[in-house]
Amino acid sequence: MKHFPLFVLVFALAGSGALLSGCGATDGATGSTAEIAAKVNAVVIPLSKVNRRIEQTIRQQQPNAKLSDLSPIELAAAQLKALDALIGEEILLQRAQREQIQVTDAEVDQAVKRQIAEEGLSEEDYRKKLKEAGLTEEEFRLETRQALLVSKLQDKLKAKVPAPSDREIEEFFNQNKDQFRLDRGVSLGIIAVDPADNGLKNDAIGEVQAREKIAKIAERLKAGDDFATVARTVSEDFQTAQNSGDAGFFPEDLLRQTFGEALAKRFFGMTEGQITEPIPGSNGRIYIFKLTGKRTEPVEPQLDNPEIRKRIVDIIRQQREQILVAALQASATNDARIENYLAQRILDNPVNFGSARPAGSALLPKPEPPAEGKPAETKPDETKSAGGRR
Helix, strand or coil: CCCCCHHHHHHCCCCCCCCCCCCCECCCCCCCHHHEEEEECCEEEEHHHHHHHHHHHHHHHCCCCCHHHCCHHHHHHHHHHHHHHHHHHHHHHHHHHHCCCCCCHHHHHHHHHHHHHHCCCCHHHHHHHHHHCCCCHHHHHHHHHHHHHHHHHHHHHHCCCCCCCHHHHHHHHHHCHHHHCECCEEEEEEEEECCCCCCCCCCCCCHHHHHHHHHHHHHHHHCCCCHHHHHHHHCCCHHHHHCCCEEEEEEHHHHHHHHCHHHHHHHHHCCCCCECCCEECCCCCEEEEEEEEEECCCECCCCCCHHHHHHHHHHHHHHHHHHHHHHHHHHHHHHCCEEEHHHHHHHHCCCCHHHCCCCCCCCCCCCCCCCCCCCEEECCCCCCCCCCCC
16 A cells, blocks of 8 residues: 655645545535535535645645635636545545445554654644644544545555566567666765755754754764655755655766766765765755665666566556556546536636635635535536546
């Protein structure tokens, strides 16, 4: 089963099908119709959940970003896309429940503890993040349980995918031989400290703080602290930090373009596992690199190469799994009754997009509820949503 970082799992997987809409409110569980974004069968998706999904997603790119920063057009587009994801997720949750898939309390406990540990959060930090997200611990555990339910549903389906035959592997290799050429290059781990104000925990602001922070990181690594753990908990490069510092493989040409000739040459001279001292970057950041892998000579593609064969098997399996999961989503959607109130409000109010901006914003007037009995009911063949599933 795939593991996701804590708050990525709960908020930032729009469109993936791995995240659930959450509270499972039924008719009458929320206030006015204007507060309801959609219904999937009898389950309400409140507009507040849509907005929370958007806000958590934009904060992944800009930690200080707020929903009110979006223009009315941007907000309406984001709400349609986020709602499309939430609808798809609720549909899969209901299918998992219908197939009587179970998740135990122990599995939820393990998932929550694992995610907290992987992000390097203290108990205090964990509770603080929940509060910032507007979630109680019980609500977070519920959403984790629901994510596990859908993950189990998808894993059950993926288990039916057969291993590709030797003939299929050979045909795929012959048709895609160029992509399996293994170039010279290196794999790198990265820890970065950025003197800019990124709104992060323990953020180094200004050159003095940046130098002090990177020096402390270097001392920790010299003392034997695990590079991946340190990168995940203190690096200020969000993308690689989420991958425990792993920046992936850099072919030689890309290595030179990204880091310059001198540093590229140095990487090739390092041994695997070696860690550099702090190195200033051209963008103002300060980096510490770890050489996690190295290929000194290009390797022409050969089908008997175990690495190439494994890549082909993985690609074919992933393609088949994606098709099965897409078919599951389409089948489950076809069986569901979907009432998209948000879409109908936007259609009824093309000037202000149904006044979809959250309360407290002066950019749009107060929303008016749709006319009684006028939700936008959708089926897969009737409406192509922003997420592209229906």
